[in-house]
Amino acid sequence: MRKMLAAVSRVLSGAAQKPSSRVLVASRNFANDATFEIKKCDLHRLEEGPPVTTVLTREDGLKYYRMMQTVRRMELKADQLYKQKIIRGFCHLCDGQEACCVGLEAGINPTDHLITAYRAHGFTFTRGLSVREILAELTGRRGGCAKGKGGSMHMYAKNFYGGNGIVGAQVPLGAGIALACKYNGKDEVCLTLYGDGAANQGQIFEAYNMAALWKLPCIFICENNRYGMGTSVERAAASTDYYKRGDFIPGLRVDGMDILCVREATRFAAAYCRSGKGPILMELQTYRYHGHSMSDPGVSYRTREEIQEVRSKSDPIMLLKDRMVNSNLASVEELKEIDVEVRKEIEDAAQFATADPEPPLEELGHHIYNSDPPFEVRGANQWIKFKSVS
Amino acid sequence: MIIFTCFTRHEIIYFLFSTGQTQKMNLFQAITSALDNSLAKDPTAVIFGEDVAFGGVFRCTVGLRDKYGKDRVFNTPLCEQGIVGFGIGIAVTGATAIAEIQFADYIFPAFDQIVNEAAKYRYRSGDLFNCGSLTIRSPWGCVGHGALYHSQCPEAFFAHCPGIKVVIPRSPFQAKGLLLSCIEDKNPCIFFEPKILYRAAVEQVPVEPYNIPLSQAEVIQEGSDITLVAWGTQVHVIREVASMAREKLGVSCEVIDLRTIIPWDVDTVCKSVIKTGRLLISHEAPLTGGFASEISSTVQEECFLNLEAPISRVCGYDTPFPHIFEPFYIPDKWKCYDALRKMINY
Numbered sequence: 001m002r003k004m005l006a007a008v009s010r011v012l013s014g015a016a017q018k019p020s021s022r023v024l025v026a027s028r029n030f031a032n033d034a035t036f037e038i039k040k041c042d043l044h045r046l047e048e049g050p051p052v053t054t055v056l057t058r059e060d061g062l063k064y065y066r067m068m069q070t071v072r073r074m075e076l077k078a079d080q081l082y083k084q085k086i087i088r089g090f091c092h093l094c095d096g097q098e099a100c101c102v103g104l105e106a107g108i109n110p111t112d113h114l115i116t117a118y119r120a121h122g123f124t125f126t127r128g129l130s131v132r133e134i135l136a137e138l139t140g141r142r143g144g145c146a147k148g149k150g151g152s153m154h155m156y157a158k159n160f161y162g163g164n165g166i167v168g169a170q171v172p173l174g175a176g177i178a179l180a181c182k183y184n185g186k187d188e189v190c191l192t193l194y195g196d197g198a199a200n201q202g203q204i205f206e207a208y209n210m211a212a213l214w215k216l217p218c219i220f221i222c223e224n225n226r227y228g229m230g231t232s233v234e235r236a237a238a239s240t241d242y243y244k245r246g247d248f249i250p251g252l253r254v255d256g257m258d259i260l261c262v263r264e265a266t267r268f269a270a271a272y273c274r275s276g277k278g279p280i281l282m283e284l285q286t287y288r289y290h291g292h293s294m295s296d297p298g299v300s301y302r303t304r305e306e307i308q309e310v311r312s313k314s315d316p317i318m319l320l321k322d323r324m325v326n327s328n329l330a331s332v333e334e335l336k337e338i339d340v341e342v343r344k345e346i347e348d349a350a351q352f353a354t355a356d357p358e359p360p361l362e363e364l365g366h367h368i369y370n371s372d373p374p375f376e377v378r379g380a381n382q383w384i385k386f387k388s389v390s
Numbered sequence: 391m392i393i394f395t396c397f398t399r400h401e402i403i404y405f406l407f408s409t410g411q412t413q414k415m416n417l418f419q420a421i422t423s424a425l426d427n428s429l430a431k432d433p434t435a436v437i438f439g440e441d442v443a444f445g446g447v448f449r450c451t452v453g454l455r456d457k458y459g460k461d462r463v464f465n466t467p468l469c470e471q472g473i474v475g476f477g478i479g480i481a482v483t484g485a486t487a488i489a490e491i492q493f494a495d496y497i498f499p500a501f502d503q504i505v506n507e508a509a510k511y512r513y514r515s516g517d518l519f520n521c522g523s524l525t526i527r528s529p530w531g532c533v534g535h536g537a538l539y540h541s542q543c544p545e546a547f548f549a550h551c552p553g554i555k556v557v558i559p560r561s562p563f564q565a566k567g568l569l570l571s572c573i574e575d576k577n578p579c580i581f582f583e584p585k586i587l588y589r590a591a592v593e594q595v596p597v598e599p600y601n602i603p604l605s606q607a608e609v610i611q612e613g614s615d616i617t618l619v620a621w622g623t624q625v626h627v628i629r630e631v632a633s634m635a636r637e638k639l640g641v642s643c644e645v646i647d648l649r650t651i652i653p654w655d656v657d658t659v660c661k662s663v664i665k666t667g668r669l670l671i672s673h674e675a676p677l678t679g680g681f682a683s684e685i686s687s688t689v690q691e692e693c694f695l696n697l698e699a700p701i702s703r704v705c706g707y708d709t710p711f712p713h714i715f716e717p718f719y720i721p722d723k724w725k726c727y728d729a730l731r732k733m734i735n736y
Contacts, residue, residue, distance in 0.1 A: 089535040089713055140714035151537050151713040165539035166496065167468055200467035203499070228468055230441060236467045300444075364707065364715045378677045380721045381704040381729040 033057040034327035038261040044244045044251035044281075050268035054260050058329045061320065064106065064259055065330075066338050068098040068317045071122040073346045074131050075290075078121065078138055082294045086354055087138045091152045092119045096289040099259040099316035100223055101126045104191060106259070107266025113181065115161040115174045116193035118153040119223075119288075123193075127160035131346060135353035143352060148359040149367075168194060168201030171220070175207040178218035178279070189217040189273045191266075197228020199242050208246050208279070215278035219269045220246060222283045223256065229292040230301040243283035256284030257314040260323075287314070366390055410598040418588045420562035420595045421450040421527070424569040425488065427599035429458045432486050434523075435573070437463045439473060439490025447492060448529055448588050474500035474526060478508050481521035481578070488573060491528040494582055495542040500526075508578040509553030522576035527569070530558065530582035531623050532674050532720055537713035543622075543675040543706075545651045548580055549684060555579040555604060556651040560625040562593045567602030568649065575604060584623040607655035609662065613644035616668040616730060619659060619685060621648040624672050624721070631726045641734055651681055659685065660692045667698035668733050672721050677705040699736035702729045 033055050041049045075095040081087045094101070101122035104114070116123050124134050129145050137144030138152055145155050146163075155163040161177065164170040174192025181188040194204060199222050211218045222242040226233055233240045243251035250272075254265040262284060269280045287310045291298025298307070324330045365377040365386030377386040415423060429435045437451060443465045445452035455463040466473050470491055477489040491497045497504075504526070512520040532541040548556050555577050559565035565583065572579035610625070611632060618628040625647045632643035644662050648654060663669050669689055671682035682703040689701060704721040712719050 089537045090540065148714050149712065153537075153539070166498075197468040200469050201499075202469060202471055229447075230444070231465060231467075235465065358714055361715070361718060364712060364718060365709060368709055378708050380677070380707065380725040381702055383729070383732065384725070386707065 030058055030330060031328045034323075034329055036260055036323060036327075038258060038264060039255045041255075041261070041265055042243065042253035044241075044246075044253075045248075046250045046252065049252055050261075050264040054264050056260060056323070056329065058324075060106070061324045061329050062334075062338070064102050065317070065320055065324065065335060066342065067102045067105075067126060068259070068320065069339060069342045070131065070345065071095075071098045071101060071125055072317060073342050074125065074134065074349075075121060077346050077350050078135065079290065079294065081135070081139065081350060081353070087152075088140075089151050090118075091138065091294040092292065093290040093294070094119045094122045094288060096310070096315070097223065097225060097256070097286045098122060099262050099319075100256050100284050100286050103256075103259040103262025104221070104266050106263040108189065108191065108270055111159065111186070112188050112270070113159045113161065113177050113190040114193070115164070115170050115177060115190065116223075117164055117167065117170055117195060117198060119195070120153065120155055120163045123160060124155040124157060124163070127157045129155070129157045131349040132352050135349045136356050139353045139356070140358060141353060141356035142359045143356040147363065149363065168198040168203050170194065171198070171201075171204045172207045172210075174220070175211045175216055175218050175279075178211060178216035179214065181217050182215075187274050189219055189270050191219045191221055193221045193223055195228060196222060196224040196226065196233050196240075196242060197231070197236065199224075199245060200237060208249055208281075211279035212246075212249050215276065217273035217276075218279040219266075219273055220249070220279060220281045222281070223286055224283055225286050225288045227288075227292070227301065230296065232301065241283075243281055246279070246281040249279050249281050251281035251283065253283045253285065256286030257310075257316045257319065259316055259320055362387065410596045412594040412596045414592060415562050415566075415595040416589050416592045417559075417562045417565055417583065418448050418450045420566040420593075421569060421583060422452055422454065423595065423597065424566040424573075424599070425451060425454060426457070427570060428486070428488065428573050429454065429462060431599065432573075434485035435462070435488060436480065436485060437488045437490070438466050438477070439527075440466060440468060440492045442490050446490065448583075448585065450490075450527070450583075450588075470496050470499040471503055474503040475507065477524050477526065478503060478511070478521045478578075481508075481524035482511065482519055484523065486523040486573060487521075487525070489524065489526045491526060493540055493542075493585075494528040494530040494544050495539045497526075497528055497544060501547070504548070504554060504578070504580070505551045509551050511553075511578075513553060520576070521578050523573075524578040525569075525572045525575075525581060526579070527581045527583060529585035529588075531584045531586060532711070532716060533586045534716065536585075536711070537716075538710050541711045541716070543582070543673065545582060545621075546675055546679055546681045549652045549681050552652075553578070555653065556582070557604060557649065558582045558584070558622040558651060559649070560584070560622055560647050561587070561591050562595050564602060564647075564649070566595055567600050568604070570599050571601045571604050574601070579604075582622070586623055602649075605650045605653045605655055607649055607658040608647045609644060609658065610647055611643065611645040613642035613666065615641045615643065615666055616670060616733060617644045617646060617659070617662040617666045618726075618730075619646045619648055619669065619671045620673060621651065622674075624674060627721070627723050628670075628672055628726060631723050631730060634723065634727050635730055635734075639731065639734060641730070643730075648685075654685070656688055656692070660689060663689050663693045664696045667696055669697075670702045670704060670726065670730055670733060672704040672726050674706050674720055676708045677703060678708050680705050699733040702733050704729045
C-alpha cells in the first residue's frame, strides 16, 4: 500500500493540482472498493495462473483512469503536433495500448526495472516522467527528458531504460538488467518488452536461453497488437502463440485491453520471478488505433471496421470507466472532471513543448564518451571542431 | 521536387545512340524497373525482404508480386540476420537472390553474415562455392528527419571487407544501370539507395535494361584547379559547390562520382589529382574512419608530389547521427565551399 501511495504522489505531483476537499465530499456517496471478475489467462508450463477475480479500490481506480486518460490524450496531442510539423522525425503512438503500460506499472514497484522498444511514450509517463518532459522531447527542445537529443524513440527515466529504436535489440539488454537485479539481491525484477514483430528476431531466443539457464528474474512481455508495422501476425509468425514461444520458459496469455487483467498477471509474474524460479513470459493481447508510426495511415493492412470494433467493444479506458460507474466506485461527472483536468495538463505541456528553445549547438558534441577531461570532436572538415563534455 | 536535367557526356551518348524508349522515372521507379528487367530475364531471380510484397516501404517493388507471383516476390519476417543468411543460401545454389534490408541502419544484425559468410565464401572454398548472385539493397543516407536510426551511411564498415562490392548511385539513370550490374555481377554486392532521392530525383530513364560498369568512377564535370569526389546524394552538393566556386572564385572544379566504394576506381581519381593538384572528398558518414580516409591515404601515396594542398575531407561529425541537430551535422555546400576556399588559398 505504501508503494502505491508513493506512486500516486509521484503521478499527482506532475498532474494539475486538484483541491482534495472535492474528493472527500464526493467519496461519501461511493463504495470503497469492488470485486471484479477477470478473464482467465491461457497458461504454458504453469499449473496455476493469476486469480480470476480482483479487488479494485476507488482510489486505485481513479488513479488508473487518470493515468490512462493522460496517456491517451498525450498521444493524441502528439498526433496533432506531428501533423502541424512541430514534431518531426519518427513518432510511434500507443493509444489503444494504455492498459498495458498502466497495468504493468500497477503490478510492479517503482524500484523494479522496465525496458521496451520504440512505442514508449506511455511507459515513459508511467515510469515517472511528466507530460511536459515527454512532449518537449518529442519536439526536440531542451526541456525534454533527453535534453532534446533523443526524440520519440529515446526517452529514459529512473529504472526505465528506454526507448530503443532497433527492433529486438532491447531484449538481451533486459536479460542483462535482470542479471544485475539477481546479483544485487534486492528482490527486483526486470520487465523486458517487445512486440509481435520483434518476436521473430534471433536475439530474443538468445535472451530466453540465457535467462532460463541462469534463472534470471526477467519477465519477458510480448505486446501483441496483431500487426508488425503492416504485417499481420499470421503472415509473419509460424506460431502466433507468443506466450509459448519461450518453450522452456513458462508463459501466460493476458487480455491486454483490461487493465485489471494486466495488473493481476503482472503481480503473478513478478511474484514468480521474485521467488527465484527464473524468467516468465507474458503475452499481452492488445491493439493500437494509430498506424505503426505517423507516416502510416494504418488502414491499408486492416479495415476501418476492425479498428472501430475494437474501439467500441474493447477500449481500455471505456472498460475501466464502465466498471467503476456500474459498481458505484465513481460517478460519470467525476470522471469527466478528470478528463477536463487531463486535457488542461496536456494543453499546458504542449504549450511548453512548442515554446521551449532548442538545445544549444554546443550540445552537438556532448555525451559521446565519458570524457574526463573534455576532448574535441572532429567536425565536418579539419577546421571545424566541437567540444565534447560529459 | 528537384529535376536533374544535366546529364553527363556518357549518358547523352547513350541516349543519342540507343534505340529504346525512355520514361520519366524517379529513383524508386528506376529501381522497380531494374528489378522488373531482372525478374523477366532471369527465371531464378527472387526478391525478398520486409514488406516487399505490397510494394515496399519506399515503393521500390510495386507491382512485381502481381507480375511475377508470390513465389518470386515474398515477405520475410523481421529478421535481418535471417534475411541475409537465407539470401546467401539461395545464392550458393545458383539462384539470383535480391534481398532488401529495410533501412541501412538495420543492416548490423546481418553484418556477420555479410562479412564472415558472404564475403569469404569463394575464398575459403577455393572457388568451389560462391554466393555471387546475392545482391543486398538498402535505403541509405540522411533524409531530413531520420535521426539516429533512419539516416546512417554504413559504407565504411563494409569497405573494410574484401570479397563484397558496395555501390551507391546518385540518380535514377545511374541507379538502374548500376543495380542491374550488381545483380549480374558474380560477387555479392551491397547496393545502397539514397532515400532522400527516392522521390526528389526524376530523370528520363530507358525502359529496356542496360548496364553501367562497376568499379568505374565517373568524371561528371571536367576542371583544372581542384578535384571534388563524392557519392550518392553528396554528388549533387559538390556539383553545386563547383558552380559556386566557378562564379565566386573563378575556380574550375573537376567533379567525380565514385559510384563503387569497393573496389574503387583509384586510377580515375589519381589521374584527376595529378591534373589538378588538389582533392576534396565529402560524405555524410562520420569523419574518422569514413571512406574519405581510404581515398585520402591512397591518393597521397600515389600523387604526393603533385599535391598543392593537403587533401581535405568534409564529412559528418564524429557523433551519432543527431535528431534535432541534423542541419548542422551534414556536410552542406557551405562547409564544402569553405574547405575548398581554404585549399585554393593554401
